[in-house]
Amino acid sequence: MNKGARILVVDDEREIRRCLELSLEEKGYTVLAAESGEKALDLLQQRPADVAIVDLLLPGIDGIELTRSIRQRSTLPIIILSAIGDDKKKVEALETGADDYVTKPFSIEEVVARIRSVLRRVVGSKDVNPILSFGDLVVDFEHREVRLGDEPIKLTPMEYELLKYMAQNAGRVLTRRMLLTAVWGPGHEDDTQSLRVLVRQLRKKIEKIPAQPCFILTDPGVGYRFKSEPS
Amino acid sequence: MNKGARILVVDDEREIRRCLELSLEEKGYTVLAAESGEKALDLLQQRPADVAIVDLLLPGIDGIELTRSIRQRSTLPIIILSAIGDDKKKVEALETGADDYVTKPFSIEEVVARIRSVLRRVVGSKDVNPILSFGDLVVDFEHREVRLGDEPIKLTPMEYELLKYMAQNAGRVLTRRMLLTAVWGPGHEDDTQSLRVLVRQLRKKIEKIPAQPCFILTDPGVGYRFKSEPS
């Protein structure tokens, strides 16, 4: 199913476009390339894609605006390509709806890994019953039940809210701001320490070794992400 | 009540059948296994089952046809096992009357979660058994009688309503809102203090040590839960 997935690459540098195109096609993907945001949107009108890889810095419509445009009409997974310094913009893109990011300079393996991860997530998207499972960890939203194997796990209201949000957006990078508003509501965007403490509490309850988490991974400088599928 | 449920597993791969069989029996379920749709139908003639787990891809009668056959004569809950690509078939099965699905590869925890969820749904719907017992506590809904061992217990109307609702939904988390509407009817969702007092009254009557309840457990921030099966 992942084989032959269609990948839209948007970058103004011919070099990078070419490089991604060759490497991805070699891996069996179909690549659509565009050198600008405008052309990318045109392309998407004509042909469907399964993932988009978008450079943050583009002439004209930039990566963030492109992300916003795409998000307005579809849930197409978007991976951001960002240079090493643009943390602020990167975070902005994630909050606009991008799913993941890769920092330049990147290795092809890294990009492919992200693509795979994102594709996997999209396939198992809709569910009859709101039960999510991640290996041993099972979250039943209908009954507000969390179990780790056979052990039922008691969560406080905030712990539960955090887990819920993270599990429902598993695989995506979730910025601190996103998590803070998800749990505390709007107006608490700066209370990063509270988030850290809450994350720790949750880790203590669901991770076997909280210091080596396998569900709640931290993305330094950005936020957290929930179990980006076994790589 | 879920314990000891009978589960029919239909899969042509011995490996998977075996695996499910072992894991489910370990959890206390009784497993009936069949390697084909035909055998499954035969088995169902001979022995009743509480849930069926059916592989989508079967030689001969496939999962969808089997679902249809079963649906023609019973409401036996059916959980579909599907490989990652068969989205179309999966949807077809659900439309034919399957209740839920699990995507291969699956974890046992996930399958168990689905089974439990489905069982709960079914048990909650039909009110066959008007007598529930939880250790010493016996509730006879038909005669509106409650006993603790030999002692008959007198309950006020509201206490009885509360007990009834909790006992009929034993094992799950019941939010304050749910309990309030169950006892007071709609429009009383905010009267949490009344609920607390009522819970206390009921505890005084049915718990040996009301301060260390073993039937009515509290879930701080959420609500209450009635005796999550003897652990």
Add this chain to the structure above:
DNA sequence: CAAGTATTCATAAAATTCTTATAAAATTCC
């Protein structure tokens, strides 16, 4: 009106959430 029931209020106890301090890890800068 009387007896039992239900609600409200005040306060004690328990649990959760927040804050603060320090250790560990990651990142940046030279």
Add this chain to the structure above:
DNA sequence: GGAATTTTATAAGAATTTTATGAATACTTG
């Protein structure tokens, strides 16, 4: 590469919120 700096993790105690409890008050119904 290694020191300095920022970021994240961890622990423990304080503050806050939620729940339990006892008793007083209001309500219903025969």
